[in-house]
Amino acid sequence: MFHFSVLKKDKNSKARLGILKTPHGIIHTPNLAIVATKGAIRGLDFGTAKKFGAEIFMINTFHLFLKEKFKIIEKFGGLHKFLNINYPLMTDSGGFQVFSLGFGMEHGVGKVADIFPEENIEKNASKRIGKTGLNKNLVKIYEDGVEFISPYDGKKLFLSPEISIKVQKVLGADIIFAFDECTSPLHNYEYTKKALKRTHKWAIRCLDEFGRSKKQVLFGIVQGGAFEDLRKESAKFINSLSFFGFGIGGSLGKNKKDIIKVLNWTVPYLDKNKPRHLLGIGEIDDIFNSIENDIDLFDCVIPTRWARHSSGFTYKGRINLKSSKYLTDKKPIDPLCKCPVCKKYSRAYVCHLLKEKEIYGVILLTEHNIFWIMNLFKEIRRSIRENRFLEFKKKILKY
RNA sequence: CCAGGGGUGGCAGAGUGGACAAUUGCACCUGGCUGUAGACCAGGCGCCCUUGAGGCUGCGGGGGUUCGAAUCCCUCCCCCUGGA
Numbered sequence: 001m002f003h004f005s006v007l008k009k010d011k012n013s014k015a016r017l018g019i020l021k022t023p024h025g026i027i028h029t030p031n032l033a034i035v036a037t038k039g040a041i042r043g044l045d046f047g048t049a050k051k052f053g054a055e056i057f058m059i060n061t062f063h064l065f066l067k068e069k070f071k072i073i074e075k076f077g078g079l080h081k082f083l084n085i086n087y088p089l090m091t092d093s094g095g096f097q098v099f100s101l102g103f104g105m106e107h108g109v110g111k112v113a114d115i116f117p118e119e120n121i122e123k124n125a126s127k128r129i130g131k132t133g134l135n136k137n138l139v140k141i142y143e144d145g146v147e148f149i150s151p152y153d154g155k156k157l158f159l160s161p162e163i164s165i166k167v168q169k170v171l172g173a174d175i176i177f178a179f180d181e182c183t184s185p186l187h188n189y190e191y192t193k194k195a196l197k198r199t200h201k202w203a204i205r206c207l208d209e210f211g212r213s214k215k216q217v218l219f220g221i222v223q224g225g226a227f228e229d230l231r232k233e234s235a236k237f238i239n240s241l242s243f244f245g246f247g248i249g250g251s252l253g254k255n256k257k258d259i260i261k262v263l264n265w266t267v268p269y270l271d272k273n274k275p276r277h278l279l280g281i282g283e284i285d286d287i288f289n290s291i292e293n294d295i296d297l298f299d300c301v302i303p304t305r306w307a308r309h310s311s312g313f314t315y316k317g318r319i320n321l322k323s324s325k326y327l328t329d330k331k332p333i334d335p336l337c338k339c340p341v342c343k344k345y346s347r348a349y350v351c352h353l354l355k356e357k358e359i360y361g362v363i364l365l366t367e368h369n370i371f372w373i374m375n376l377f378k379e380i381r382r383s384i385r386e387n388r389f390l391e392f393k394k395k396i397l398k399y
Numbered sequence: 400c401c402a403g404g405g406g407u408g409g410c411a412g413a414g415u416g417g418a419c420a421a422u423u424g425c426a427c428c429u430g431g432c433u434g435u436a437g438a439c440c441a442g443g444c445g446c447c448c449u450u451g452a453g454g455c456u457g458c459g460g461g462g463g464u465u466c467g468a469a470u471c472c473c474u475c476c477c478c479c480u481g482g483a
Contacts, residue, residue: 037435058434096434108440111433138436151436182434221434249434259433279434286433301435308438309431324427354438355426362438 002174002217002244004275011387014294015380020275022088022174023215024080025055029275030291030384031377033058033090033299034370039073039083042304043359043366046085052339052367053374056175057087058299061167062094065159066150070167078172090175090299093164093206095221095249096280098146099182102139111280112252112259113185141181143198161205165218172215177247177279178206180221185251192225192251199223200237207241217244219277226253228265235269245275248295252281259286263293284313284376288393291380303373307366310354313373317399321365326351339371 003021010016018029034041034049037060041049046057059079064070076082079089104110140147145160164179180199183192203220210218220243224230238246248266252259259281270276277297278290287298306312310322314334319326321333332342333350341350341364353361376396383392 033434035435042435042438060435063435090434092434097436100434101436105436177434180434247434252433277434282433298433300433302433305432305435305439310438311432320429323429357438359438 001214004245004273006273008385010384010389012390013292015291015384015389016294016296017381017384018275018296020296022056022217024086024088024174027055027088027297028381029296030287030380031055031297032287032373033297035299035301035304038063039079041366041370043307043362044304044370046083046087048367049370049374050085050087052371053378054370055088056090056297058090058092059171059173060092060094060097061164061171062092062097062148062159064171065094065157065163065167066152070170074170078170080172088175089173091168091171091173091177092279092299093168093177093179093221094146094159095164095177095180096182097148098139098141098180099184099250101148101151102141103184103186105138107184107186109184109186111182111185111250112255114254141195141198143201145179146181161202162209165206165209169210169213169216174216175245176210176216176218178203178218178220178243180223180247180249183223183225183250185226185254187225187251189225189227189230192223192227193230196223196225196230196234200234203238203241203243207243219243219245219247219275221247221249221279222266222270223250224262224266225251226258226262228261231262231265232269235266239270243274245277245297246270247277247279249279256286256289260289260293263290263295267294285397287376288380288397291384292389292393303369304366307369308362310365312350312365313369313376315396315399321347321351322354323351324355327355333365333368334372337368337372338375339368341365341368341371 001023004018006016006018008017020027020029033056034054035058039059064073073079073082080086138149138151145158145163148157148159150157159179161179168176179202181195183195199221206218220238220241222231222234222238224234252262267276275296276294278295280300281287281290281298282300283302310320311318312321312333315336326347329347331347332345333347334342345364350361350364353364379392383389
């Protein structure tokens with residue numbers, strides 16, 4: 001039912017073309033999973049996204065674990081039936097929320113942090129907590145698992161490798177991820193190492209709990225922050241286990257160059273015949289750099305989040321459509337885009353809707369962004385097929 | 400005409416002798432957003448510049464009291480409410 005194979009390698013780079021078969025359809029790689037955290041793409045329906053070229057969607061265990069929503073989904077017989085779609089799905093394990101609701105929120109950083117830890121770490125934390133009024137200890141990490149305080153109602157909930165896998169089995173996505181601890185760019189070597197050991201133990205526990213399945217496959221997650229020896233160690237270890245594919249998670253360093261370094265420390269130790277998914281990335285340049293370093297799959301909130309925040313993709317870079325200068329602009333969002341929104345509407349109209357806070361503005365921009373990014377991946381695949389990936393990368397990134 | 404209330408930055412609306420270039424909200428401008436807590440967050444928003452515990456103008460117009468006025472007094476203009 002599941003099969004991954006590399007179809008072709010670009011002659012001038014490490015970029016590769018692959019095909020991932022699942023019971024709900026085929027994913028052509030390189031590809032990007034559209035994020036639908038709570039079982040919905042914010043601002044768009046699955047069918048439209050599929051029509052625009054999306055081949056797989058990422059849903060989140062943590063969010064459906066909250067308020068025991070997964071029990072409702074269980075009664076329906078899984079996500080596919082609950083959402084009434086027949087597309088390949090993946091579920092994240094909740095491991096990212098260990099970071100995003102914990103250290104990440106506390107310190108106001110993402111997976112790639114460009115601030116200097118030693119100087120700003122405490123100042124940033126107190127500033128952020130002061131402003132948000134949020135409890136400092138939303139996340140407590142134990143060897144056995146993680147205790148969260150729900151940001152919604154303050155209730156405590158516990159997630160462990162076993163619980164995460166059990167819930168992900170109930171949710172029934174085609175591809176599921178091991179429960180890991182996503183560390184922060186601000187974590188030091190000692191902590192990252194400690195967390196890595198824990199994530200490795202959890203990886204084994206995830207596999208044990210998962211057992212065997214014809215309906216789902218499990219991806220293991222490599223951690224180790226931006227530390228060379230830890231990344232290598234983690235890649236070797238996770239590679240030695242019987243995962244179907246790999247996620248590369250955690251902190252990716254202080255800047256975009258660090259991401260490439262991390263990939264170079266990681267990917268060479270992973271089985272070439274298994275798919276590699278770079279979790280949570282990315283921005284356009286990061287996508288190109290990662291594909292160039294042997295990555296097959298991505299998932300990222302940028303296309304949908306940017307749309308909600310008024311940013312649109314164009315071949316000349318990102319534009320902020322809320323800016324008044326677009327109110328008189330008769331051009332489409334991206335003159336080179338062939339999406340239905342660009343065929344029909346002007347920047348002026350979209351700008352007007354966004355300024356007036358009409359939800360349709362966000363919908364239109366989301367449609368455009370999804371179409372645009374899916375089209376980019378199509379072009380990337382074509383460029384690999386035609387051995388001109390680097391050429392294509394150069395062309396797109398010149399802005 | 401009489402009685403009462405009121406005129407504050409693009410708008411709404413605080414302030415009622417020094418801490419006021421003036422709270423706050425909206426609007427506007429600029430950043431940020433990478434396994435989605437957040438259609439969100441941060442900053443700016445009179446003018447000038449050598450960017451400073453800097454200068455200038457400023458709370459309907461004009462005049463006055465005071466060391467000092469958006470705040471007190473006089474006068475004019477305008478708006479709202481009730482009464483003839």
